[in-house]
Amino acid sequence: MSTLANSSNIFWHECPVGKTERHKLLNQKGCVVWITGLSGSGKSTLACSLSRELHSRGKLSYVLDGDNLRHGLNKGLGFSAEDRTENIRRVGEVAKLFADAGLICIASLISPYRKDRDACRAMLADANFIEVFMNMSLSLCESRDARGLYKLARAGKIKGFTGIDDPYEPPLNCEIEIQEKDGVCPTPSAMAGQVVSYLEDKGFLQDQ
Numbered sequence: 001m002s003t004l005a006n007s008s009n010i011f012w013h014e015c016p017v018g019k020t021e022r023h024k025l026l027n028q029k030g031c032v033v034w035i036t037g038l039s040g041s042g043k044s045t046l047a048c049s050l051s052r053e054l055h056s057r058g059k060l061s062y063v064l065d066g067d068n069l070r071h072g073l074n075k076g077l078g079f080s081a082e083d084r085t086e087n088i089r090r091v092g093e094v095a096k097l098f099a100d101a102g103l104i105c106i107a108s109l110i111s112p113y114r115k116d117r118d119a120c121r122a123m124l125a126d127a128n129f130i131e132v133f134m135n136m137s138l139s140l141c142e143s144r145d146a147r148g149l150y151k152l153a154r155a156g157k158i159k160g161f162t163g164i165d166d167p168y169e170p171p172l173n174c175e176i177e178i179q180e181k182d183g184v185c186p187t188p189s190a191m192a193g194q195v196v197s198y199l200e201d202k203g204f205l206q207d208q
């Protein structure tokens, strides 16, 4: 057995079935829809609503949800800056594979650091990474507090909670921004509609 470290003596194998052929088969173009925002901003809600809408249009998508992946692929990672970076990196790599397979991959993670999201963007052709910013106020997210985590964070029982005592860096140049209007959030189906319109305009849902 070789004792060579990591990446020595490994070679890339090209498969004869290419991405273009997969796109033709599926009648869509693979991409990554990366949803970022505070806990409670509606990332999972948008991811599910978008996946449902795409399904009803005969388009194949798959949701990679931060919370869910922490039960398996990312089990054991915590919420330090280093662990979050590794969490995002792994999901970025998996999302890239799904997009290459031809799926519309919907990744839904807080992903609080700009550099980590940009690193995922850099894994793909730029146009195939669609960053969606859930631009909801902390007060709205905290008022939702679906799992009671904000309450625990405010009480100091969870340390390093994003938005409370850990940073969130909003995107500077995202493709899509979902916003409250006069303190009211768009409905899940309106949020999904905004993303579907973008995908349609950019040709991801067209027959290939």
Ligand SMILES: Nc1ncnc2c1ncn2[C@@H]1O[C@H](COP(=O)(O)OS(=O)(=O)O)[C@@H](OP(=O)(O)O)[C@H]1O
Residues within 6 Å of the ligand: 038, 039, 040, 043, 044, 066, 067, 070, 079, 083, 084, 085, 087, 088, 108, 109, 110, 111, 112, 147, 149, 158, 159, 160, 161, 162, 166
């Ligand atoms: N310290 C701390 N900060 C933020 N969030 C926390 C924390 N501890 C647990 N949780 C729960 O973990 C969910 C976020 O996981 P992610 O993988 O999306 O986080 S990250 O992208 O690595 O920052 C997040 O889920 P969502 O509410 O769906 O965002 C929380 O339920």
Ligand SMILES: Nc1ncnc2c1ncn2[C@@H]1O[C@H](COP(=O)(O)OP(=O)(O)O)[C@@H](O)[C@H]1O
Residues within 6 Å of the ligand: 037, 038, 039, 040, 041, 042, 043, 044, 045, 046, 144, 146, 185, 186, 187, 188, 191
């Ligand atoms: N557009 C929306 N309109 C009304 N309620 C919403 C909307 N988006 C999310 N919610 C509610 O807010 C809570 C948090 O949403 P969730 O999707 O779990 O957020 P995140 O994944 O960002 O933590 C849930 O109870 C959800 O039903």
